[in-house]
Amino acid sequence: MKVKITSSKIVKPVYDGGVAPSTAESVPLNVFDKVTYDVHIAVIYAFRPPNPPNAALEQGLARALAVYREWAGRLGRHGADGRPAVLLLNDAGARLVEATVDAPLARSMPFKPSPELLRLHPSIDGPVEELVQVQLTRFACGSLVVGFTAHHHVADGQATGNFLVAWGLASRRLPVGPLPVCDRAARFQPRDPPLVEFPHRGTEYYLPAKRRGGEDGDDDEEIGGVAHDKIKVHKVLFTKEFVARLKARASSGLPPTAQRRGYSTFESLVGHLWRAVTAARGLGAGEATKLRISVNGRARMRPPVPREYFGNMVLWAFPHSDAGDLVSRPVQHAADLIHRAVSRVDDAYFRSFVDFASSGAVEAEGLAPTADESEVVLCPDLEVDSWLGINFYDLDFGGGCPFYFMPSYLPMEGTMFLLPSFLGDGGVEAYVSLFEGHLEEFKRICYNIA
Numbered sequence: 001m002k003v004k005i006t007s008s009k010i011v012k013p014v015y016d017g018g019v020a021p022s023t024a025e026s027v028p029l030n031v032f033d034k035v036t037y038d039v040h041i042a043v044i045y046a047f048r049p050p051n052p053p054n055a056a057l058e059q060g061l062a063r064a065l066a067v068y069r070e071w072a073g074r075l076g077r078h079g080a081d082g083r084p085a086v087l088l089l090n091d092a093g094a095r096l097v098e099a100t101v102d103a104p105l106a107r108s109m110p111f112k113p114s115p116e117l118l119r120l121h122p123s124i125d126g127p128v129e130e131l132v133q134v135q136l137t138r139f140a141c142g143s144l145v146v147g148f149t150a151h152h153h154v155a156d157g158q159a160t161g162n163f164l165v166a167w168g169l170a171s172r173r174l175p176v177g178p179l180p181v182c183d184r185a186a187r188f189q190p191r192d193p194p195l196v197e198f199p200h201r202g203t204e205y206y207l208p209a210k211r212r213g214g215e216d217g218d219d220d221e222e223i224g225g226v227a228h229d230k231i232k233v234h235k236v237l238f239t240k241e242f243v244a245r246l247k248a249r250a251s252s253g254l255p256p257t258a259q260r261r262g263y264s265t266f267e268s269l270v271g272h273l274w275r276a277v278t279a280a281r282g283l284g285a286g287e288a289t290k291l292r293i294s295v296n297g298r299a300r301m302r303p304p305v306p307r308e309y310f311g312n313m314v315l316w317a318f319p320h321s322d323a324g325d326l327v328s329r330p331v332q333h334a335a336d337l338i339h340r341a342v343s344r345v346d347d348a349y350f351r352s353f354v355d356f357a358s359s360g361a362v363e364a365e366g367l368a369p370t371a372d373e374s375e376v377v378l379c380p381d382l383e384v385d386s387w388l389g390i391n392f393y394d395l396d397f398g399g400g401c402p403f404y405f406m407p408s409y410l411p412m413e414g415t416m417f418l419l420p421s422f423l424g425d426g427g428v429e430a431y432v433s434l435f436e437g438h439l440e441e442f443k444r445i446c447y448n449i450a
Helices: 031-035 054-067 115-120 159-169 241-249 256-261 265-280 323-328 332-341 348-355 361-365 436-445
Strands: 005-009 026-029 040-047 074-078 083-087 092-101 134-139 142-150 231-238 290-297 314-317 320-324 383-388 404-407 415-421 428-435
Touching: 005 054, 026 074, 031 314, 031 348, 054 092, 054 134, 054 159, 142 159, 231 241, 231 436, 241 265, 241 332, 265 290, 265 323, 265 332, 265 383, 265 404, 265 415, 265 428, 265 436, 290 323, 290 332, 314 332, 314 348, 320 323, 320 332, 323 332, 348 361, 404 415, 404 428
Parallel strands: 092 134, 290 383, 383 415
Antiparallel strands: 005 092, 026 083, 040 142, 040 404, 074 083, 134 142, 231 428, 290 314, 290 320, 415 428
């Protein structure tokens, strides 16, 4: 796939009435913004023709940036204490790249998780000033591929999905709604007196000198007695029927009250994948394995945080197990470990984190977030990001919703992304990054229900 870049420009917000609102020069990052990954997240959309012209999408982007103004800012420091913030002065803008491919899209579909995907969105390697980047790639058949990158310090998946929907509405010259709730600086205040009930050192934060595993980023380290030098990203499609059978197996034999609820699609599928990856890695008794699961706090805090909240509202659950025990016991055991760990990340936990992260201990002790984008190898552990409940598929520029959506290529061993099947049939796609030496065994066993 030969992608030809035809233009690259900055798009600034366009406000109703032509005048920017009189707001502060910066928006401080709060405790949830600062604890998450310092990285751009990239996704890929594909739309069948007809599609509106690039000019309409550019105008829509400018209108959407006026509503979600932080995306047009820059990360920096502000105030006498040099606190991390999104700097709004001058509305620096988002990056818009236009490109073409002199071939029909069908020749490249379905996209495979490979380095070729990196041609379909602006680069996220190295320092990137813009907090949002867009690439519009037109194919000879009239199809449109949209590559979108956004900095995680500004917003989580839920808020980013809301912005993408707003961009679609603005491109169709429709009112942007519902409007984002933009109060990140004031919403999450510590209690007086603070009440730190849970161990946040070693969970969301760590002391860098004591991090397990020494230096990060060695792709060729030896794990499980095997030298590895290649990480592959593999897509697995679990059909609606497979998911139903898996949930039934995970929930079989539960007490009557619990069985009526049963384990969710997420709990059952992640439990199944955890077991399969652990087995494929050759991990056994006496070796510990854990998951890092993103937990959206909007519905967990009391009172709930609006779904329209613009910012980060995510902490993590960490179910763990002996590898031999995990693999030898049925999927119900893994699903139960996940259910219990996620349930513990409740209102009390979120508020305890706010009190701890606001106490000054992070700065005084030199703690760093455990959400570390520089880690290339997670084995024997896994990280799970679920996009099953995020409205990414609702982006519509006027020609209909996308017929394909996926994360970009991220060869970080041990990461898993879950999203609804692009077939729209109730299935689930899982993008799993593993060492090449483990992948063949994973492919062999990933559809075995035990």
